[in-house]
Amino acid sequence: MHRAYEPVLPCGSKLLQQRWDLTCYREHRRKVQVAKSMIDNHSPETFSHLQLKFKKLRLEEDHLSNIERNNKKLLEKMSTIMRTTGRVDNMNQYKSNSLNREKRQRELERVTRENQAMQERLKRVEPQYNHLKWLEDWYKSEEHLDKIARYPRGWYIAQKSKPKSKARKVKSAKNSEKIKNIQVRRST
Template sequence: MHKSYQSILPTHNKLLQKRWDNTYYDEHRRKVRTAAPMVDTKAPPTYMHLHLKLKKLQLEEERLATIERDNRILLEKMSYIMRTRGRVDNRNMYEYKSLNKEKRQRELLRVTKENQAILQRITLRQPEYSAKRWADIWDEEQKFIDNISHYPKDWWTMKERSKSKLESRSQKKRSESRENEESIDEERTELKEQTKQEPKQEQKKDAKDEEKSELKEKKTQKKEEPKKSESPTKQSESPTKSNEDSKVAE
């Protein structure tokens, strides 16, 4: 390792030069670590009497002591009052009496009487102008204005009324058309259902007709069978009769 060391100063032995350089460097680092600063950068000293504030603590303790003493005295007084009903009668049995009550009542009665008198005078007073006559005159003037005017009365509202009527009619027509369409749709659905049910009914009818025809054929066969059975008996009876007749002739 010492062979690859590059020394700053010229030397004959690289190993010794490396050791000397390392010792110099370590000594330099030690001096740097132990160097004393020229400026005092330490924190200022703390004084306990500035932080504790003993006077404030003393005042707080005295205040708490006075409060505690007052509370104890009050508690003793309350307990004494609870044990013995006290020496002072503090019940307030005095009724409030107003010295100005009658005067205020008289003033109130006077004001009410005056108000009633004023109200009576106002209600009994006949008007100098007739409101009915004014209304009749106004109606006549309105008739004259309607006769003279070019457009009818409330012409601006007639458009709105006509519009509302047209809208109501259109709504009625729309509702009727919708009802008609719904009825047509219902009829179509009913027809479709009937058309679906008709082949089934026809098949049932055909089956019933076939059953009826089979029953009729069976009945006719049953009726024909006894007739066939009776015909040979008649034939057998006929030769017997012929024999009897021949015997009688003899």
């Protein structure tokens, strides 16, 4: 086996050089096994006060104890109801008794009588304005408007409702009648 070993560097004895190289290699392997890593890749240290939130636990415990207390009170009330009549006393026997109800009733009747009397007086009173005279004045003003107007009332609406072609025919027919009337007058 020593004959097969070829050292890297020149040496006097290949056998000794092989042993020295083997010893160095084993020492190297041992150091590699024992060596600590330069990079810390372990999980960080956990602290108990960050994992267990004591305030939150205490608040939750208080909340649960409050619920438990309320449930116990409710259970006591229900057992009392079951042992007794079994009804809840929620009826209100109080009736409001007004001390001045009669006076208010009399006042209301008095006001009602006065209103009815006033209504009767208003029905009997004659009106001061004569609506017939107003209507007559209206008709007179309408007549005056018709007399001073340039065109008769409603002529524009009548013109719009007629089709134009018929209006032209009617106009030409009227013109021809006027011409005939004028000719008849001249002949007589």
